[in-house]
Every structure is written in structure tokens, then in C-alpha cells.
Amino acid sequence: MLRRTLAGAAIIPAISLCFQVASAGEYGTPKSEPSPIDVYNWSGFYAGAHVGGVWGRSVVRDNARDGVDPGPFSYAPSGAFGGGTGGYNWQIQKLVLGIEADLGYMDLSGSGIIGSSHAASHQDLTLDGGLYGDVTGRAGILVSPTTLLYGKGGFAFYDGEAKQATTNPGYAPTGTDTFTGWTAGGGIEHFITPNLSLKVEYLHFDFGSQEGYQTALVADPPTPAGYKFRNWTDLTADSVKAGIAYHF
Numbered sequence: 001m002l003r004r005t006l007a008g009a010a011i012i013p014a015i016s017l018c019f020q021v022a023s024a025g026e027y028g029t030p031k032s033e034p035s036p037i038d039v040y041n042w043s044g045f046y047a048g049a050h051v052g053g054v055w056g057r058s059v060v061r062d063n064a065r066d067g068v069d070p071g072p073f074s075y076a077p078s079g080a081f082g083g084g085t086g087g088y089n090w091q092i093q094k095l096v097l098g099i100e101a102d103l104g105y106m107d108l109s110g111s112g113i114i115g116s117s118h119a120a121s122h123q124d125l126t127l128d129g130g131l132y133g134d135v136t137g138r139a140g141i142l143v144s145p146t147t148l149l150y151g152k153g154g155f156a157f158y159d160g161e162a163k164q165a166t167t168n169p170g171y172a173p174t175g176t177d178t179f180t181g182w183t184a185g186g187g188i189e190h191f192i193t194p195n196l197s198l199k200v201e202y203l204h205f206d207f208g209s210q211e212g213y214q215t216a217l218v219a220d221p222p223t224p225a226g227y228k229f230r231n232w233t234d235l236t237a238d239s240v241k242a243g244i245a246y247h248f
Helices: 002-022
Strands: 044-062 073-075 078-092 095-106 110-115 122-127 130-144 147-158 162-166 171-174 179-193 196-216 228-247
Touching: 044 095, 044 110, 044 122, 044 162, 044 196, 073 110, 073 122, 078 130, 078 228, 095 147, 130 179, 147 196, 162 171, 162 196, 162 228, 179 228
Parallel strands: none
Antiparallel strands: 044 073, 044 078, 044 228, 078 095, 095 130, 110 122, 122 162, 130 147, 147 179, 171 196, 179 196, 196 228
16 A cells, blocks of 8 residues: 555646646656747848729919910819839837838829810810839838837829910920939838738828920911920828738
């Protein structure tokens, strides 16, 4: 009876030791669950897609030396946009720095009407959709291991064509070239899995000014054939978008 009691007393600590060894990690240290900081790493490359809405202001000015009303004349283009996003982050504790680029299609389109030097005619002002893109620096603060508040700013372009065209026959309109300028804004990004994040972002665009003109195809005294009536379009816009990204 005594031997059984002593054997049982020896088995119980052995079983306990086995459980401790089984639950131990490398070098015999106890295993522990990884912290959110270890699981959600913001450093590295990422790529994704976005979609949103945009609204803007187009201001057209004519050349006063051409003998026409110089304006300015304005109208409000708007539409949807979407495309791809890619970038790289560096995480320094709660600070996240990075560079990001967007490329896609923006339907920032609209129109307006102004008077013409010919009473029976008018001028059509139009802006079409086109490719857009930006390259920005980004800086943010982690409000939690999974949530980033950030601001961004940098270069932007828009390839939509603005045009001023008279309904008076005998003139050929030429639209603007690619608008180039800057963008700035910010947003919030949140990891929903260790590799997948969602974001909501606001951006203001100042696409700068581009020149267009209308060429007189025939003489229209006092205008000689070949004369170019010049105009300039200034374009700004505001946007809100939602995006998804995969972090490699």
C-alpha cells in the first residue's frame, strides 16, 4: 500500500512537468500569443484599387486683346472616378511614412454656355473625362495597431480635355493639353486582416491652367483667316474615395 502511495505521488509531478514542457516554446520558455503590433506590420509594399466621386470648378478666361469678353466664366463639372493604387510604407513605432501613387480614369465632365460676338451664336464650354494620376508622400499616426490616420500631398495630372467652341461657322476649336498640378488631403486606413486593409480618403486637386484656342478658317472681318482666339481653363476639384489594398 505504501509503495502505491509513493508511486502515485511521483507520477503526479511527472505529469505536471510533461504539460509544462509541451506548452513551452523554444529554449523552454512558455509560448505566448503574438501581440497585435507583431501581427499587423505596416512596413512594406502594397497594391490595391479605389473608387469614388469627384466634383470641381472650371474657370475659363478669354484673351481680352482678341476683342471678346474675357470673362472669367465658370461651370461645375462632376462625376465618378476609379483606378489602381500602389505604394510603400516605413513603420517607425507609431509613425508610418510612405510614398503612394494612383492611376485611373476620372469622369470629371461638365459644360457651360456663354455669349458670342455674333448675336445669333453662343460659345459652348466643355470638359471631358480622362486619365488621372498622382504621386504623393504620405505620413500618418497609428491610433491603434490596426488603424492609421494620415495626410498626403504631391504631384497630380488630369488628361481630360477642356474646350471652348463657338456655334458660329468657320471656326475650328482646339482643346487643352494635359492638366498638371498638385493634390493634398488625408484619410483613415484600417486592417481587416493581417494583409488586407480598407481606407476612406479625401483629396483636393489643383490641376493648374491649360490653354486652348479657336482658329478662324476663313476671313471674318476684321478677323483674318488663320487667326487664333485664345482661352485658358483653370481646373480644381475635390474628391472622396474608398479603397482596398493587399500588403505584401
